[in-house]
Amino acid sequence: MQYIYKKIYKKISLFFNYKFNFYNISTCFINTVIISTIFLSNSVFSENKKFFYQFIINKNYEVKNNIFNKQNQKVNIQDLKNYKKIKNKSNLIPYLSKISNHKFIKKVIYIKNHSNFFKSAFKSGFNLYDINTIIKAIEWQISFHKLNTNSVFNLIFLKKKINSKKNKNILLGIKLNNLRKTYYAIRAVNGHFYNLNGFNKAKMIMNFSFLKKYRISSHFNLHRLHPITHHISRHLGVDLAMPKNTLILATSNGKTIKTGFNKISGFFIVLKHHNECLTKYMHLNKILVKVGQIVKINQKIALSGNTGRTTGPHLHYEIWINKHPINPICAPSNFVEQLTKKERISFLKTSKIILSQLN
Structure with missing residues (x-):
């Protein structure tokens, strides 16, 4: 068993080597399956590398779900600390x-x-x-x-x-x-x-308080192993675990440019903000706005749900600037x-x- 894990570690290290160097990616394993690769700050990345190494040489060769969840929780808190909005004025x-x-x-x-x-x-x-x-x-x-x-x-x-x-x-x-x-x-x-x-x-003025209020069940990740399809695919936002029918608020002033339903995203909303900035809300249960409607920050726009391709009730949230997705965890340092x-x-x-x- 130890040989198998070392072989997996060697292959994945070679495959993701340039990603480790360029993007600070940490990889966590449960049994023999790659669960996710997540973008982290330098300090969190170092901590997770130690965790990963300890797991590989661990005698039990197993990581239970509660341990993995604790590790994710640790990452969430650390990322929010690293990327929180700058309040103190520098001199x-x-x-x-x-x-x-x-x-x-x-x-x-x-x-x-x-x-x-x-x-x-x-x-x-x-x-x-x-x-x-x-x-x-x-x-x-x-x-x-x-x-x-x-x-x-x-x-x-x-x-x-x-x-x-x-x-x-x-x-x-x-x-x-x-x-x-x-x-x-x-x-x-x-x-x-x-x-x-x-x-x-x-x-722009944006409200990211929900990032601290709800647990992030899946991070922004361009090389995530999808939990349903088991294929490596891009995850261009964050998943926030929340009960069904939780009120979803607009994170900034904007205009509703698209609403609809598809098999993957379920019910979804796309809001356009100033200067080519978009926010997307997916897997909703009910949409409370119409296309063309102007929305204000903190306005009720939907109820969360479990529609589309999901493993449980949550909100998938994305931010796009100039047609490129950005990590919502990093966003508080980008919008002031x-x-x-x-x-x-x-x-x-x-x-x-x-x-x-x-x-």
Whole structure:
């Protein structure tokens, strides 16, 4: 039996090797079946790797459902902590006002022929954390799939001392030249990025309280083993376990663009929000809105159910931006309110310092 598990571990490690390196994927096993691969933060990923290794060498070679559920619960809580909405203001503005030019670090990513952003960024010496920060900072302005060859990223980092021994490079600004167009993204005191005028059209007010209220039974995962079909398929949202006929509320202001029923999604609703942002709600029992209807944040739009292809009552929830799905667990760090008047005035002053380094 030990040989079988080691063989499975070896094969799956080789198959998912690049995914472990690029996406921080953790794989959990129950008996000899791969249950799921889930996107996690670095810290949670490390914890789950230890769990996985201990399971492989465990004498019993079995993981009971309650252990797996506890592991998932641990992951849910940790992910919510890592990706919770930023509330505390950083002290970057007074720090920037006193800093001299030599403490800025300027870096460039040049996308050459037969390459892409990710390859070019790795070749330029950027790590996964920096690449992820760059993407989040400017993806609301341009899709990374539409980047042309010869596109140039000019990046400004702040070298800030955390303690006497360690330094941390903080991304402050981005200037992207792509197809004769120039895009800017400047960091504000709340940690998010805005254009030169202090606006971010993709940043919306959204309510994600339900992510903490209900247990996530299945995570966002592009390589999930489907519990019914037993095939590897994309799971582009999160499943929230909840009793049948639980009230479903709109997570943001928007417009109902589609409702309906199909064998897989059951009864479903698609809401369109500002700037190519969509939210999808599936496996519903009853739809309370009509196509074309304007909805407000926290408005009742449906009752949860168990329709379509499911293993039990739950809500499947998705978020799409620019026709690309994003992990709802990470969403609280992507959607915030616009800057207040005072914050915007301070931002405009700070952005001049950063802009002078970018140009």
